[in-house]
Amino acid sequence: MSEFQALLSGYNRFRTHGYREERRRWEELATGQEPPVMIIGCCDSRVDPATIFDTKPGQVFILRNVANLVPPFELGGGLHGVSAALEFAVTKLGVKHILVMGHGMCGGVSACLSGHGEPDRIFIDKWIGLLDGARDKVVAEAPEDPQRALEWEGVKVSLANLRTFPFVAEREAAGALQLHGGWFSIAEGTLYELDEQVGEFAPVPDAG
Template sequence: MSEFLALLRGYGRFRSNGYRDQHRRWETLAAGQEPPVMIIGCCDSRVDPATIFDTVPGQAFILRNVANLVPPFELGGGLHGVSAALEFAVTKLEVKHIVIMGHGACGGISAALAGHGEPDRIFIDKWIGLLDRARDQVLEAAPQDPQHALELEGVKVSLANLRTFPFVAEREAAGQLQLHGCWFGIAAGTLYELDEQAGHFQPVPEDA
């Protein structure tokens, strides 16, 4: 109960500070949202995009899942939570930017490197199967740190899969939508941005 109580106490602080300081913004947001940015991040408790990017309410439409993955466009199969959120953000909210944010020490990436077949992984194995090809390429290249290498490659996989959605590709080609890749180092608190032309991640200046 103490862990849940800590959440309720946090709500109390929000009401006393955050809500009070921005109550007019909250009143405006009650009428609707127009976030300019969508962030697709990992559900890892250590990498909250709102904290890392110091956003205000209504600034970012955030989707979080295991290993910050985007599946490729397809119409069959089961339920499509990521695809539905992406469709809503792009076609209804008309976001101008989509950010894929990977991070260090990602458990989903560790699971992808470990391979498939663990009996208690009913859903995770299929999900992280999105990284099978990238994992094989990373292991073949034999980098000094396969975990870090696959975390970076995972961001690139999600960016490539984003472009398989027609409504994303059309808007990017028209200059209405920009895609970005980032990686966050937990221990150092450092954010890196992907230069897609060069294929490398560079640290983001603190005064960017």
């Protein structure tokens, strides 16, 4: 079976089980969406937020890109896909929480650490350049695990950049929107949460 055939087989399972069993929910979803949470994650195939958080369609508005980055607010320049999704989630859907979720073994972060200039990285280098300041800081501090340090630092950069968007900052100040930082360890299957007061990540305790 080809990889694409395997994908279609998955679709057939969805039609037979997931869709049929939750048909009513799908009918409700056809009238609109009101997700309370936005997640900004990495494209990496191993860190699907719907899997990690066991969510159903309609619950979470998800934006994924290389290294789960948010650029700073700016009006000029190129096309602003992240900013457009953010604007829609915050001003139209009215999400109450935004989680920026980094992860272990992130290829984008690794590329930033290894430096720029590979000829086949036409777009990636510029994009992960958003982490250059954080990378310089991490390299200067020479931590035991620079990859993880930059993955964690990258989440903080994205949170700081989120707050440069006036519609985010205003709602956060008014208590209508909460920002969260997280990091998922693929090796452990564990989510770490950022405590912004102390600037450190710690595992979210298992229930029971």
